[in-house]
Amino acid sequence: MEITMTLNGRAVTDHIDADLLLIDFLRAHGCYSVKRGCETSGCGLCTVIMDGRPILSCSILAARAAGHSVQTLEGLQEEASEFVGFIADQGADQCGFCNPGFVMNTIALLRENPNPTDDEIREYLAGNLCRCSGYDGQLRGIRAYLDSRQG
Amino acid sequence: MEHKDYKSINKPVRKKDAMQLLLGKPVYTDDLTPAHALVVKILRSPHANAIIEQINTAAAKKVPGVVDIYTWEDVPSVRFAIAGQTYPEPSPYDRLILDRHVRFVGDAAAIIAAETEKAALKAMRLIKVKYQVLEPVLDFRKAKDNPVLVHPEEDWFPPCEVGGDNRRNLVASEENEDGDVEQVLADCDIVLDRTYHTKAFNQAMMETFRTYTELDRYGRLHVISSTQIVFHCRRILSRALGIPKSRIRVEKPRIGGGFGAKQTAVCEVYPAFVTLKTGRPAKLIYTREESQTAGSPRHEMEIRIRLGANRDGTIRCLDFYTLSNTGAYGEHGPTTVGLSGHKAIPLYTGGLEAYRFRYDVVYTNLQASGAYRGYGATQGIYALETIVNELAESIGMDPTVIRDKNMVREGMRMPAYYNEIANACALDRCMEHCKRIFGWEEKYPVRDMGNGRVRAAGVAMAMQGSCISNVDVGSATVKLSEDGTYNLLIGAADMGTGCDTILAQMVAECMDCSVDDVAVFGADTDASPYDSGSYASSTTYITGKAVEKACAELKQRICSIGAQMLGCGVEEVTFEGDRVSREQSGQSVSLTEIAYKAQVNNTQAAQATATHSSPVSPPPYMVGMVEIELDKNTGLVTILDYMAVVDCGIPINPALARIQTEGGIVQGIGHTLTEDVRYDHRGRPIGSSFMQYKLPTRLDMGTLRVEFEHSYEPTGPFGAKSIGEIVINTPAPAITHAIYRATGVWYRELPITPEKIVIPPKEEDRAEGRKES
């Protein structure tokens, strides 16, 4: 079937199989930031933003995204650049494999709630697993960014 | 202790790849390699022990898009091991690429190569296998001398003598002793005899195992793999595939986590075989399920300790017996077990009069184990630290005080640690520091919070090594570029740990330049100098020292070229970072001038390679303390605070050392509370997806606080010791202790789930420190 979606602000049309998952569509269109970490919708690595909401691209058909707007980290470099340096300063990037999904969901969080508390950050990002960092460094990075905006 | 003012060392420098990673750039195996590669899939055995009587691939091969399917009849008959270890490996050569005898549920039965994943999966369903199902060995306590043999084959081969015997299901066996254990035990006021059991936890790195292979422009096998061990990987492939090493190139891009899992060449051989057979690029990406069930998890161990002590809390004797379950293949079996004693017992060198350490490592028909951060020390320290807590509680002594009384201190010789001297040891200061920031005096007493909830605290110490002494080799090449910047080439593997960055910090410190002026490359068997790889906590300590040496040599060469330009002898010039000066004349030449000179009519390379190895493996030390809230009615354990103080010598990068520690603690929390590896009565893994195998989320780990106590290790680069592994060792015993404080029950098997807290397993001993003497 043929579908068209708005990918990072640009209309993309392709012929796809009905059962193609969005993650595979995105990677086939050069969005390599989108990662697969499990097959059970539980790790958050494949997080993208569809119509403004963070979703798991491994768990949705590309066909369902037709007619919708999908953003990946490739399309949100500027917005991400505002805060990821603070995470880098903590060394919390570590292996980096969970970073794109975590950064995407952090973008979603900050759009929804520009001034979250630590508990709100933890709760919003609970679906983003990280095996390296122990999470606290990621939190410190986001906190440092939020504090820098206050100052 | 040496305190120096460093420019680049002991600074929280950003990781060199940080922004690439955080902005999602394509830097991992699957991002960098072509999508049109053949998709490789493995048909896996549904039986724990079986012989393939017939395997019919005819129908599967007819699936459109299927390129070929290989079975045991197609592969070489040379046995090999996939453990990433220095040759000759202690791990037995007990594998074939595909074996007619499949030895665990998930063992490879056929390799499928297809144009698409769909075609490969369809073909997988159409392969007809007739198995002769054999009785499996599933209980590792019954494996030794069991009539059922996991490896009955005649060509089973151990490259090293480690006490193994495949006719007894034995991979390794040893016994060593210092002092007379029985005599000392007989003289002790208190003898505790306890047995502890830990499971085969999964590393669960976010990037599963994966490898891409192709023939390069010279027709050589080019392997791009998520691996910690490029050189060992090349050697393993060479033996398994029967081709010379000169025909293989192995490189690693960025790695999505390893924790030791990728110290084993778990999946490389399959796509490599496909590429050699078809001449085409091939890619194998493990599913999460495959990673969890056909990977290389921790060794399940059962550790029996007899501890002898006096009533005043002096620990006089430790007698260990470790039974380790290596699973269906022997990777890392003979070596991990050694750490369960040798990297635990020395913690109590203080008043120890005798120790004995005996072990057996057995085969079973379960997933093969491998290397996982901590590598046996984690299991041993869990057992030892728990029995010491049991001792303290049984004699009513504060567990931090009993440790102060018995712990290893700087300058002590450690008989259980190959008689090494603790040159740098701040364990005593770690304990004092941790007690203070944690508030031990207030938190150690059990506090009733009402409604069935209690708060309690626990403590544990830990150690590890900083390499495999007399074995590991690290190398570094440092090159001067025309603009006075440097290239650092290494064979160690940054798997997220930040070794590329900390080694660059060392170059910057040595060459008196900025860290930004050091470009790092690694790891590639064609281009990197030889390195055993990143494991055994060795990279900072061993490769770091190689970096230091290479820099010293390069400095010498730069001075030599500079002196030649200045028309004087090399002894007359000094290296001043951006220039070489001749003090006598006040003349100098800039690094840029020297670098350009090195490219014209020059016979002295403006680069140096150095190699390092160490006769000792200085232990880092650590203290961890945890406060929990335990709901007695539901069994729920909530981690409130976890505090740790680490002695890793001088931390080269305190930010990265802190993150390493925090990450290790959270993995340890997972192993203690939520992660469980389970099999059914036929040896089939159950609950191995992330839906059932529960890693801690950021809501499961409480507040972390990590600080450092510096010591100065004279044999390490800039006084550094290791950090990567030790950090996983304290959570299990500390949390076990806190749970005892809250419930009065010692849990001697991990994980401790809420159900076990509400309904303790029968064998758990409710008695307050049962005494036997």
Add this chain to the structure above:
Amino acid sequence: MITIQNYVRAQSLEEAYRLNQNRRSRVLGGMLWLKMGNASVNTAIDLCDLGLDTIEETADQFVIGATATLRQMELHPGLNAYTGGAVAEAVRHIIGVQFRNMATVGGSVWGRFGFSDVLTVLLGMETYVELYHGGILPLEQFAAMKYDRDILVRVIIQKKPGRFVYQSMRNQRTDFPVIACAVSRIGEEYRAVIGARPGRALVIRDERGLLKEGITGERARAFADDAAWRTPTEGNLRGSAAYRTHLIRVLTERGLLALGGGYEWKSR
């Protein structure tokens, strides 16, 4: 891996219903559960164009469209005002925000999964489902029915005055529950709904009138004992039958005590 031959966005409920009469058709729902299976689907029917993605509140009911998400439930001010936050508490532990942005109320209710927090919390209220052919029927009745080929259109909650408390026990914070427990008082009726037994959620009513004089510690314990005794449990990876029975007692008692002192929604 699931395979799908055709993907159709139904343009009417009638079309969805018609397509769904084929045995190899599937309504997609949130797709989270469906994706993990190995189903071979001929036609995947997507209801996303039917405007069923809203939660509407009127004076006496909430009408939740089948494709409204769990996240919408979690954030809905009216639903949470009515239940004193019990609805948000029921769903906020489910995996993560991204997951809850995808999982649909219709998919969760249709699935009638044993582990379902959604089914459990909804059974604690006066809830109905609207089926395209089957019409409107009580959720409790629907929950006991076998799967058929009808289409779930809406979930309707009658805003009867009441109090609601939701609790669950999870081995890890975002895991499936070991036991889910919704306790409520609707008008004069007390209910304990026990989910993740691990079978489908069951409604336990105060048939012996243990609470008819109001909630005290002793009566709460008596009702909790009764609920634990009456609720069949089984063991699975997350817990044994005995542990679940124990948890039913603990959570029901705690829920009732919280209910006793809790916030009560009254119609204006």
